[in-house]
Amino acid sequence: MNLAFTVLEITAPVFILAMIGFAWVRLGFDYDVTFVTRLATTLAVPCLIFTALMKTEIDPQALTALSLATVAAYGAVTVLSWALVAGLGLSRRTYLAPLIFGNTGNVGLPLALFAFGSTGLSYAVVVFAIMAVWSFTLGIWLVAGRGSLNRVLREPLVAASLLGGLFLWQGWQTPPALTSALELIGQMAIPLMLITLGVAVARLTTRRIGLALGLSVAKLVLCAGIAWAVGRWFALDPVAFGVLVLQLGTPVAVTSYLLAEKYGADAQAVAGLVMVSTLLSVIAVPAMLALLL
Template sequence: MLTRIVAILFPLFAITAAGFLVGRRMKPDLTHANRLNMDVFVPALVFAALANREFRITEYLPLLGATLAVVLASGGIAWLIARAIGVEAKTFVPPLMFNNCGNLGLPLAVLAFGELALMPAVVIFMVSNLLHFSFGAWLLDHRVRLLTIWRVPSVAATFAGLAVGLSGIAVWPPLLTAVKMLGDISIPLMLFALGVRLTDARITAIGLGVFAAVMRPLIGMVLAWGILQVVELPAQEQALLLVFGALPPAVLNYIFAERYRQEPEKVASLVLIGNLAAVLFLPLALALAL
């Protein structure tokens, strides 16, 4: 079991570490690469999975509901904790509510459970991504217009993929293959870019960062376990939901904090320490899930 867990996690951490080392030595500007990833490659990955003829969104409605419950309940608990410890909720809640289901979650799902796990993993990512760009943005700035969320490329790809899948339209296989090949670029690039971005993060609130690094996976796994006692899911989806609960804070939280000027250095500390702590918590989640 230990050997299997190491074999699953090593590629993820190796690529992230490579990005971190390159970031420290060469200080590359990945602004354009990250924009391409968010605007082209990730949307291609999402669309290819949702528009696949083998994908039936109705089969994943229980997983969709369970994921939604985990994300929203995590946010509610984080808000109560923030009130209790006297921390600004807008700083503390998003990193505990929105995890790294893109950079780490998608490649981890494929490595741990095989290619067939990509579709349910994309469903999980879809729910978290839609909530992050809508409710998450509104949480930081109530002036955000939620009706413009469809302009976000990954969100637009989600709607387009769902429309194609639900309508039963068969995408020309060579075209779908081309879109999938574009999507395949996103996963290693996300991991590498995560490593590079971690070199820019400044640790200014170590105590709060360590606390959040423990609470994020702990709350997520407990909620996932509790929901699984109520919602009946296939074995693979149960494992994916449990691992989803253990994922560290999304790097996007730091980007949003910068955009909306919500104590970005504190959020950077929460994200950095949380992702470092994933070395401890992801093996635990995999040991429980496998």
Template structure:
């Protein structure tokens, strides 16, 4: 089992490490690449999965509801901890609510559970992104206009993909293949960019960094385990929900904190330490969920 877990996680962290090492030596500017990934490659991945003939939304409604509950519960727990520890809720709550379901979650799901895991992984990614660009942005700035949410490319791709799926529209197979090939660029680029982004983070605020980094997977796995007991889901989706709960904070939290000037240095520490201690929590989650 240990060898199996290592073989699953190694490709992910190897690509992240390559991105980190390249960034330390070459200091590449991935601004354009990250913009393309957010505006083109990732939307293509999401749309390709949702519009595929094998995707049936009704099979994932309980998982979608459980994912939404998990995200909201994490936020409420983090709010309580923030009040108790007298730290700003806007600093702690988003990194606990929103995990790295894109950079790490999507490739991890496929490596751990096979290609059949991509549709449910995309559903969880879809719910998390919709919440992050709406509720997450509103938490940091109450003047955020949610009416423009549909203009975010990944949100637009999600809505369009759902329309195609629910309407039963069959896309021309060569077109769908082309869209999926474009989407395939997103996952390795996400991992590489994560490694590059980690060179900008630091351990300056290690106390709140370590606390937030640990709270994210501990709360996530605990709530996910409870949800598997009350929400009827197939074993595959139950395992994926627990792994989802164990994921570290999303790098996007740091980007949002920087944009809204919400203690970005502290959020950077939470994100960095969260991705470091993922080396502990992700193997634990896999050990609990992978079939023997």
């Protein structure tokens, strides 16, 4: 019973904030997703990532181990997802990126924070940063047929991760007043991302629900299973292990839908994956937490 209450306490804020965004749109209120997303990804989330890394007291060797495990896990997920899409005869441009990339920002960062505290958040931003680089290179190439290393280097999320890692490595700290300001800005990130997730889901339309459900279940089993195996292989500490499994087990990212819309893939099919996998996470996330806690 205590475990059930613990899982509920962790997951309830995530789903409550997402439902606020969902209800906001259903009630007919305006919500500028483009503006809020830009605010979050160019300002709030980079500040959150930078301060989390700068202030973390985690052993750099532990962060290195998690980084290597994350790269290995995403490599394995990419290969097996490619095989799955090819075996089912599905469009690589439409289905492969959603199967690889989860919602490690909107869902993964809050879950890591609520489940494992500031230490979990520090680990989670490492996974998130690696996923972002993978997404801006391989992800764009899969959907559009071209990648952009320059775009990766210009992304505030990546720059904040590299800068935060440098400060962590050197033991540097920003002046207290600046640190407080950056932390205050970063505190916007999680509620903004969760409410925007709910708004985005409320506005999506879907088709081929049966296929979306099957692929969503396959993604969950594949990604969480690989993360579990890789985490054990690298002998990660319990918090890093839990964060890796949670992050890779997150539902399909809304950005996958935006990329499909931008580059001419089947955006409605991806929308179905986003919606179904997000709804599936209502059951999947508590189940994963029950196994990890």
